[in-house]
Amino acid sequence: MSRVNRALEFAATVRHDGHGGIEDALPTVAALEAWSGVPATEALLHAVHDLRWAVRSLMAHASAAGTRVDTPHLRPLDEALALVNAAAAAAPRAAELRWGTPPTLHHVDTATPGERLLADLATDTMELLAGDQAPDLRACPSPRCIRFFVRTHPKQQWCKPSCGNRARVSRHYHRTRD
Numbered sequence: 001m002s003r004v005n006r007a008l009e010f011a012a013t014v015r016h017d018g019h020g021g022i023e024d025a026l027p028t029v030a031a032l033e034a035w036s037g038v039p040a041t042e043a044l045l046h047a048v049h050d051l052r053w054a055v056r057s058l059m060a061h062a063s064a065a066g067t068r069v070d071t072p073h074l075r076p077l078d079e080a081l082a083l084v085n086a087a088a089a090a091a092p093r094a095a096e097l098r099w100g101t102p103p104t105l106h107h108v109d110t111a112t113p114g115e116r117l118l119a120d121l122a123t124d125t126m127e128l129l130a131g132d133q134a135p136d137l138r139a140c141p142s143p144r145c146i147r148f149f150v151r152t153h154p155k156q157q158w159c160k161p162s163c164g165n166r167a168r169v170s171r172h173y174h175r176t177r178d
Contacts, residue, residue, distance in 0.1 A: 007124040016144045044114040054083040059148045065139035091119035
């Protein structure tokens with residue numbers, strides 16, 4: 001999976017529940033472990049939730065998402081930026097030269113699996129928001145959708161075809177009702 005897709009997948013672990021609220025795909029330590037493949041604790045679950053809202057906040061800002069059902073949970077831009085940068089910086093990797101015939105380069109990572117998960121998710125988000133695909137980041141405008149997506153075609157408006165269908169049905173309903 002590409003880093004861009006992983007950042008979008010992470011942001012999509014919060015979705016509209018279909019009834020005017022939001023649903024969390026990572027509500028428990030067990031769900032986080034299943035999603036990430038990393039041994040988790042309550043503290044890591046809390047840190048992942050904080051990072052996810054920071055990531056969603058940056059994506060909402062970058063895509064000019066407007067007001068949606070998740071808006072009350074979003075963080076101010078400076079706070080979200082600080083949280084994402086701190087998560088990425090908390091688990092640095094270092095190069096180490098080992099002498100031998102020939103000398104070899106090794107990468108040393110002293111981060112815990114949880115720290116590495118947070119750092120990688122933060123870095124994936126940074127690469128999306130600062131990369132070539134950033135101008136194509138969109139917030140899905142479909143009713144009851146709070147997903148973000150990277151537009152792959154100039155005419156793409158929704159994150160997936162079902163959202164386009166929902167939007168058309170909604171427009172038809174409002175047009176014929178009025």
